[in-house]
Amino acid sequence: MKKLLVLLIAVVFGGQMYGQTYNTFEPSKTQFMIRGYGHTGFEYMDSGDETESTFLGLAYAPIFLYKHSDRLMFEAELEFVLEGNQLETGLEYADVMYVLNKNITARAGKFLLPFGTFMERLHPAWINRLPNAPLGYGHDGIAPSSGIGVELRGAFDLGGPTLNYSVYATNGPRLNDGSDEPEEAGILRFENYEDTNLAKAYGGRLGLLPFSDSSTEIGFSAYSTSDTGEQDSEYEDVGAFLFALDFSFVKQISGLGGVVDVKAQYNNSNVDTATYFEIVDGIEEEYSFDNQSNSFYGQLSYRPTMASSDFVKKLEFVGRYSDFNAPEGAEWEEKSVQYAFGLNYWLSWRSVVKLSYQTTETEGGHDGDGLTNTDGLFVHWAIGF
Amino acid sequence: MKTIYKTVIGVIVMTIVGITAVACSSTKKGYTDVPDTATAAAKEEFKIEKSGAQMWGETCNRCHIAPSPADYNDTDWETISLHMRVRANLTENESKKIEEFLKSAN
Numbered sequence: 001m002k003k004l005l006v007l008l009i010a011v012v013f014g015g016q017m018y019g020q021t022y023n024t025f026e027p028s029k030t031q032f033m034i035r036g037y038g039h040t041g042f043e044y045m046d047s048g049d050e051t052e053s054t055f056l057g058l059a060y061a062p063i064f065l066y067k068h069s070d071r072l073m074f075e076a077e078l079e080f081v082l083e084g085n086q087l088e089t090g091l092e093y094a095d096v097m098y099v100l101n102k103n104i105t106a107r108a109g110k111f112l113l114p115f116g117t118f119m120e121r122l123h124p125a126w127i128n129r130l131p132n133a134p135l136g137y138g139h140d141g142i143a144p145s146s147g148i149g150v151e152l153r154g155a156f157d158l159g160g161p162t163l164n165y166s167v168y169a170t171n172g173p174r175l176n177d178g179s180d181e182p183e184e185a186g187i188l189r190f191e192n193y194e195d196t197n198l199a200k201a202y203g204g205r206l207g208l209l210p211f212s213d214s215s216t217e218i219g220f221s222a223y224s225t226s227d228t229g230e231q232d233s234e235y236e237d238v239g240a241f242l243f244a245l246d247f248s249f250v251k252q253i254s255g256l257g258g259v260v261d262v263k264a265q266y267n268n269s270n271v272d273t274a275t276y277f278e279i280v281d282g283i284e285e286e287y288s289f290d291n292q293s294n295s296f297y298g299q300l301s302y303r304p305t306m307a308s309s310d311f312v313k314k315l316e317f318v319g320r321y322s323d324f325n326a327p328e329g330a331e332w333e334e335k336s337v338q339y340a341f342g343l344n345y346w347l348s349w350r351s352v353v354k355l356s357y358q359t360t361e362t363e364g365g366h367d368g369d370g371l372t373n374t375d376g377l378f379v380h381w382a383i384g385f
Numbered sequence: 386m387k388t389i390y391k392t393v394i395g396v397i398v399m400t401i402v403g404i405t406a407v408a409c410s411s412t413k414k415g416y417t418d419v420p421d422t423a424t425a426a427a428k429e430e431f432k433i434e435k436s437g438a439q440m441w442g443e444t445c446n447r448c449h450i451a452p453s454p455a456d457y458n459d460t461d462w463e464t465i466s467l468h469m470r471v472r473a474n475l476t477e478n479e480s481k482k483i484e485e486f487l488k489s490a491n
Binding site for chain 1: 440444446449450452453460461464465467468471472474476478479
């Protein structure tokens with residue numbers, strides 16, 4: 001019996017010792033990882049008649065990456081935000097990509113659209129130098145952020161300068177014809193999970209980095225569709241053409257003792273003129289307007305990375321100007337200008353505390369015809385992981 | 386749609402199709418190939434090739450502060466590099482060299 005016990009112990013523990021000693025723990029060829037970012041903070045807003053202050057619940061955006069091989073990958077980003085006493089969820093993107101060769105990668109699914117650079121590259125809270133997006137982006141913005149379709153993209157090394165491109169076809173936008181929301185007639189909505197007509201939207205971006213130090217990038221984006229209205233409706237043939245120009249300059253300049261970061265983007269949206277209806281004193285009246293909108297932002301930030309003090313090195317000073325012009329004659333006619341100033345403290349390369357003051361002057365808009373001045377104070381903490 | 390917009394779209398599409406065609410028809414094997422003629426070899430000696438560390442500093446900082454190599458292991462960096470190559474539209478050379486640097490420095 002004793003011999004049998006010794007033999008069993010030798011087999012059980014010996015096997016484990018052998019396994020632990022000789023297991024090389026080779027990494028697998030496939031890999032699944034979770035990355036993402038989160039942010040929280042405090043906001044105080046004063047628009048003259050109304051003031052409000054609130055702590056913000058944490059927004060959490062996990063990114064799932066599955067590398068199937070050196071060429072094939074799946075990526076998805078979810079978004080969880082506490083807003084209006086509710087948990088809102090969203091699917092930012094979910095796409096599969098395949099590297100066809102050194103210059104071409106194919107993507108399919110829901111992906112961030114390369115319309116300029118802000119929404120595709122700069123909007124995550126741990127990357128954006130200010131707590132919110134410039135005017136012209138988001139729910140009432142004119143820049144499309146994502147689309148469902150297919151895309152080819154890639155980059156070329158031109159022996160110093162580099163050129164990058166992307167070209168895509170997606171479901172395209174939906175025109176709000178005013179039947180449900182008369183006050184939003186003529187606005188393009190880019191959430192088109194199932195296409196409402198046969199036409200697709202086609203677009204792309206060309207980016208050029210003319211200098212070998214990759215400090216400067218200029219880009220041109222276009223987005224076009226022949227139909228935006230629902231199939232067989234009178235708005236079906238209302239087309240739209242949007243374009244964007246973007247600029248980026250990032251460089252450590254010894255004379256200034258730190259890193260200078262300049263970003264700018266101009267967006268222009270041109271929707272074909274159509275006739276909409278409004279109720280005035282109980283009578284239905286027709287109206288139309290030249291449906292052109294545009295927005296612009298320019299941002300300058302500076303990090304004194306060459307300072308001798310460790311504390312000063314982690315500071316960042318930011319200033320941003322943005323404006324947004326919605327069409328004259330529309331129910332949502334608006335002219336807005338915003339100035340934003342910020343002081344950031346970088347706890348690490350992916351965690352930042354942002355203190356920001358913003359002042360916005362709005363003429364018109366969804367909330368009324370008058371002039372509104374809104375001042376805001378923001379303290380945000382963002383972390384990427 | 387106005388004619389000018391159609392023309393702009395046409396030019397963009399033609400440019401991208403042209404670039405794609407050139408890329409697909411290229412017979413160049415890789416970035417490390419050295420031409421075998423004496424003249425080309427002499428020129429190659431004077432060609433300054435950027436290091437992965439330099440590219441890491443220049444390229445990542447275009448959008449966000451360059452990451453610390455120690456924050457992820459080699460396998461993680463391989464996945465992140467592929468993700469960033471597509472997201473930021475990097476060249477194959479940039480992506481490979483930055484990945485090699487991150488793996489060597491973590």
